[in-house]
Amino acid sequence: MYEYSNKSERKLIVRFFSSIGFIATFSMASLAFINSSYLLACTLVVSSFVYLLAFSISRGVEKSGTIILYNLYALMFYLVLTGGAQGTGPIWIFIVSPVTYSIRGLKRGTFDIILFLLAIVLGFYCADIFNIYDYSPEQFPIRIIIAFMIVASLSGYYECSREKYSNKIIALSQKNEFLATIDPLTNLPNRRYTMNKLVAFKSELKDNNTPFVILLADVDNFKKINDQFGHDFGDEALIQLAKTFDKSIPKNAIASRWGGEEFLIVIPDAIVEQGEQVAEKIHNALKASVVSLFSDSTNITLSIGVISASAERSIDLDIKRADELLYKAKAQGKNRTCSS
Known part of the structure; x- marks a missing residue:
């Protein structure tokens, strides 16, 4: 969780993402069940209840954030590996970078995204080698990966700018708080x-x-x-x-x-x-x-x-x-x- 947000803000972020994650995955699980994609439906149901678990952990904010992210990574890897619904599964990986940076911050988030990117490359490779899913056209995985890298880079740049701006605000706030306790003429406490x-x-x-x-x-x-x-x-x-x-x-x-x-x-x-x-x-x-x-x-x-x-x-x-x-x-x- 990025360090410039306080505990209540981090808790709000975790609960927001866990709620959205539960609603989205459970809704897609229902659609998959209606379309007779039972394996996909079961996977999405399990993922939705993991999000629900993350939401229910009220004290362990960092633990909840980790559960949300790695559940998201696992689900995205599965969708890439199997193609998801009619080969549209990889499209969902574009939500990873903003969620990761929001929860992890810039440094840890960049590290996690690099690992996630390697996992996605492996997922496309395994899908092709083991004939799990045949992506068409053949250039589709490469374009998805390149597009993801661009989106991740833009998200990283935005997070970097946001952290710098937040640090400036914090420094200014601390300076004003200090000045509010000092007599400007004598520099003694007021x-x-x-x-x-x-x-x-x-x-x-x-x-x-x-x-x-x-x-x-x-x-x-x-x-x-x-x-x-x-x-x-x-x-x-x-x-x-x-x-x-x-x-x-x-x-x-x-x-x-x-x-x-x-x-x-x-x-x-x-x-x-x-x-x-x-x-x-x-x-x-x-x-x-x-x-x-x-x-x-x-x-x-x-x-x-x-x-x-x-x-x-x-x-x-x-x-x-x-x-x-x-x-x-x-x-x-x-x-x-x-x-x-």
Whole structure:
């Protein structure tokens, strides 16, 4: 089954082909029985019930696909070998390539079609050598084989184009999904991404008692910085702040832009004391660095609230508590950390 379709799509494809296979072969079996072609009728009935078997296998999608294909190959070989109904049997082999590529994909499908083509050549050869069926005119088998090769090549080209297009769509979707979780200015994770992580961390806290720490930080006097130096300078300050976070927090921690000049840092498997140490490291890093753009330069500072997440509180209440501590730090003079 081609890899770019999901499980539900593969299941739908298998069920579609098995249904069509059952209806077509059972209908032809009925016609063959009416025309007194009992051997052909029995073969078609057996084939139709194999398709029904493939349809009934709900969990083994790959197994169902294999059953459908090899049942189709066996039936096509039989029709080539015996001529089918009045020598029209080989005409049905043209359905093989689109079905094969739909179920197998390009690489595996091409391999299977080559094997099938060799089997068909053998079928025509055996029909002639052992006088099983006399195809007329003599050029009929060769023309059927050449026509099948052309159709298979066109089907392969189409499948190749479809796979390339699908891969582009998947890559674009993954890129958009990634961009949807990233703040475009700072390249830090955004609020949406971090909330999903907080949900996972909270689940670990409740299930396995794995603690985590939340740091909520706000740039001090950011409006004054924007008013004095301009918004471009303010943006540069946020970009440099994001780089400071990357250098100051543990590798397993997440620093995100929570909104505006507010940032949220999550440190998994940590307690408040470790959160305080990270906050102090950030303060020191900012103290030692200067934000500069063109001829303007200044230091920036942060007020930070640090809490240890609680299994009894919701995520919103955890963040609210960190926000209260952040504003406590603001009230005490800014450029400091308050924790609980």
